[in-house]
Amino acid sequence: MSSLVLPKHRSFPGVSGPVVVVVMDGIGVGKHNDGNAVWLARTPHLDWLAVNAPSTTLAAHGKAAGLPSDDDMGNSEVGHNALGAGRVFDQGAKLVNNAIADGSLFEGEAWRLAIARVKNTGKPLHFMGLLSDGNVHSHIDHLAAMLKAADAVGVEKVRIHALIDGRDVPQTSALTYVERIERELAAINGKGGRDYRVASGGGRMKITMDRYEADWPMVERGWRLHVRGEGRGFPSLEAAIKTLREEDPAVIDQNLPGFVIVDGSGKPVGPIEDGSAVLFFNFRGDRAIEITRAFEDPHFDKFDRGPKPDVFYAGMMQYDGDLQLPKRFLVPPPAIDRTLGEYLVAAGKRSYASSETQKYGHVTYFWNGNRSGKFDDARETYFEVPSDTLPFEERPWMKASEIxxxxxxxxxxxxxxxxxINYANGDMVGHTGVRDASIMAVEAVDLSIGRLLPVVKALNGVLLVTADHGNADEMYELVKKTGAFETLADGSPKPKTSHTLNPVPFHVYAPGYTFAIDTTVQKPGLANMGATVLHLLGLSAPEDYLPSLIAG
Ligand SMILES: O=C(O)[C@H](O)COP(=O)(O)O
Ligand SMILES: [Mn+2]
Ligand SMILES: [Mn+2]
Incomplete structure (x- = not known):
C-alpha cells in the first residue's frame, strides 16, 4: 500500500486560514428560463462570486461521476464520492450492469445461496427495490435480468415488493414501469409452472427508503406491508396506483401510500415468511441501510418488527463496508480507498463536516467512500443538525441557518x-417539484453563503463553493428534442422532480490571495476537488488524483 503521508506542495505553502468547502446540494447551472429556480432566485452573494471570484463549472454527471453513460444525471452518492475521493470510480449502476453482462452476479455466492434456499424450502424468492430506470438507487433492467435468471434455474415462486419512484424519473411515470414488469412476469408465468407476482408497494418517500435515520416510521410502514402483508389490499399494482391517484389527483408517485396485493379472498399474496430469500435490488446505500438493518440486526430496536422471519437476505451491494451491511451482497461495491479525509488525518490536519440529517451522511459516509466511521476521532468532528420531517416545500429554508x-x-x-458542509435546500425542495419553494430554497443558501464570506475573510481562509449535481436549475420537464417546457393537460408546465444533467458552479473565494483557475485542466469535474483542497492546504496530491483546479 502506498504511504498516506503526502509531500508538501511543490510551490504553495498552504493558506494561513481554513479551507472551507460548501456543497450546495442540487444547485446546478442551467438554461436561463422560467423553470430555473437557481437563475430566478435573488442570489446577490452567488452573483458576486461569479463575477469577482475565480470561477468555472464542473461536470457532475455521467462518466465524469463514474456512471454508465452521459445520459445519467448525477446524484449525491456519486457526486460526494467524487468530491471526497479525488478520482472517479465506476459506480454501482455500472458495476451491476457489468456483473449482469458477464454473468458474475449469478455466479456469486449470494445469488447461489438465495436460489438454494428457496429451492429447498419451496418458499418464494422476494425482490424488493425501487421500480424505475432512474439509475440512482436501482434500475428496472437489473430486476428484469434477475427474474429471467431465477426462472432459468427453476425458481417457481417470486414476489416483488415495488417501491414507486417519481423522484429520479418523471413525477407520475409509475405505470410505465408497472407495465414493463407485468410484461416480464406474464412472459415467465405464461410458460407454465411459475408463480411470479407483485406482492406490495408504495411511494418511496412514504415507505421503506428512509435515510440517515430521519424517519424510522417510514421503514416500519414498509416492513408491515412487505413482511407482514398488513395494509390496504388491491388486486394488482396497476389497480393500486390508479385507485390511489383517483382518490387524490394531486399525489405524485413518490408520495403514494403503501399497499399490499391480495388474492380473490382478500389474502395478501406475498408476506415474507420463514424459509424465503429476500434480495434488495437497490445498489445505493443511504436509503437501503435502514430496511437492511431491520432484516439483519438481531438487536434491532427502532420499531417492533413482530416475529422476525428467518430469511436469507442480501443486498444488491454492500451498503456500508465498515458495518458490513448487509453481510451478503450480489455485487461488490466500488473499492473507494485513500480518500481526502484519510490523507488529511495522516497529514495531521483537522476536519469538520456538517449538514442536516437529510444530507448528513453525504458529507460523512459518501464523502469518505461509503464508510460510516471516522478515520480518526481526535482529528475529525462531525455535526448533524436534525432535519424537519414535514414536506420541505413548506419550509424551504430547511436548516441552512443552523448549519x-x-x-x-x-x-x-x-x-x-x-x-x-452541505446545504440540502436546492435538492430536497427541488425534488418536490414546487418551483416557487425552490426559488426560496436557493435564496436561503445564498443568504447563508453571504454570512460565511466575512468570517472566512477575517480568518484569511478560502471558501470553495460548489454543488454535487443539478436539480433546482430545472423545475419543469423539457421536451428532449426542442428544449421547450413539457405541459400538463391544462397547458401549465409539467413540474420536474428529478436531478439534471447540468454542470455545477465552482467559485474560489480567497480574499488576499491571487489564485486563478487552472484552465489547462481537461474536463474539470467534481473529482478534481480532492487535489484542490490538498493544494490549498499546501500538500501535493497523490499521483492518481485528478489535478487541482487552481493554477500554480
Ligand atoms: O434519494 C433521493 O432523494 C434521490 O433519489 C436522489 O437525491 P440525492 O442523490 O440528491 O440524494
Ligand atoms: Mn445531492
Ligand atoms: Mn437529490
Missing amino acids: TDALIAQLKSQKHDFYR
Whole structure:
C-alpha cells in the first residue's frame, strides 16, 4: 500500500486560514428560463462570486461521476464520492450492469445461496427495490435480468415488493414501469409452472427508503406491508396506483401510500415468511441501510418488527463496508480507498463536516467512500443538525441557518484546518417539484453563503463553493428534442422532480490571495476537488488524483 503521508506542495505553502468547502446540494447551472429556480432566485452573494471570484463549472454527471453513460444525471452518492475521493470510480449502476453482462452476479455466492434456499424450502424468492430506470438507487433492467435468471434455474415462486419512484424519473411515470414488469412476469408465468407476482408497494418517500435515520416510521410502514402483508389490499399494482391517484389527483408517485396485493379472498399474496430469500435490488446505500438493518440486526430496536422471519437476505451491494451491511451482497461495491479525509488525518490536519440529517451522511459516509466511521476521532468532528420531517416545500429554508451558525462558531474557534458542509435546500425542495419553494430554497443558501464570506475573510481562509449535481436549475420537464417546457393537460408546465444533467458552479473565494483557475485542466469535474483542497492546504496530491483546479 502506498504511504498516506503526502509531500508538501511543490510551490504553495498552504493558506494561513481554513479551507472551507460548501456543497450546495442540487444547485446546478442551467438554461436561463422560467423553470430555473437557481437563475430566478435573488442570489446577490452567488452573483458576486461569479463575477469577482475565480470561477468555472464542473461536470457532475455521467462518466465524469463514474456512471454508465452521459445520459445519467448525477446524484449525491456519486457526486460526494467524487468530491471526497479525488478520482472517479465506476459506480454501482455500472458495476451491476457489468456483473449482469458477464454473468458474475449469478455466479456469486449470494445469488447461489438465495436460489438454494428457496429451492429447498419451496418458499418464494422476494425482490424488493425501487421500480424505475432512474439509475440512482436501482434500475428496472437489473430486476428484469434477475427474474429471467431465477426462472432459468427453476425458481417457481417470486414476489416483488415495488417501491414507486417519481423522484429520479418523471413525477407520475409509475405505470410505465408497472407495465414493463407485468410484461416480464406474464412472459415467465405464461410458460407454465411459475408463480411470479407483485406482492406490495408504495411511494418511496412514504415507505421503506428512509435515510440517515430521519424517519424510522417510514421503514416500519414498509416492513408491515412487505413482511407482514398488513395494509390496504388491491388486486394488482396497476389497480393500486390508479385507485390511489383517483382518490387524490394531486399525489405524485413518490408520495403514494403503501399497499399490499391480495388474492380473490382478500389474502395478501406475498408476506415474507420463514424459509424465503429476500434480495434488495437497490445498489445505493443511504436509503437501503435502514430496511437492511431491520432484516439483519438481531438487536434491532427502532420499531417492533413482530416475529422476525428467518430469511436469507442480501443486498444488491454492500451498503456500508465498515458495518458490513448487509453481510451478503450480489455485487461488490466500488473499492473507494485513500480518500481526502484519510490523507488529511495522516497529514495531521483537522476536519469538520456538517449538514442536516437529510444530507448528513453525504458529507460523512459518501464523502469518505461509503464508510460510516471516522478515520480518526481526535482529528475529525462531525455535526448533524436534525432535519424537519414535514414536506420541505413548506419550509424551504430547511436548516441552512443552523448549519451556518454551527459552522461559523467552529470557524471562529479555529480548531480545524478543513471544513465541509452541505446545504440540502436546492435538492430536497427541488425534488418536490414546487418551483416557487425552490426559488426560496436557493435564496436561503445564498443568504447563508453571504454570512460565511466575512468570517472566512477575517480568518484569511478560502471558501470553495460548489454543488454535487443539478436539480433546482430545472423545475419543469423539457421536451428532449426542442428544449421547450413539457405541459400538463391544462397547458401549465409539467413540474420536474428529478436531478439534471447540468454542470455545477465552482467559485474560489480567497480574499488576499491571487489564485486563478487552472484552465489547462481537461474536463474539470467534481473529482478534481480532492487535489484542490490538498493544494490549498499546501500538500501535493497523490499521483492518481485528478489535478487541482487552481493554477500554480
Ligand atoms: O434519494 C433521493 O432523494 C434521490 O433519489 C436522489 O437525491 P440525492 O442523490 O440528491 O440524494
Ligand atoms: Mn445531492
Ligand atoms: Mn437529490
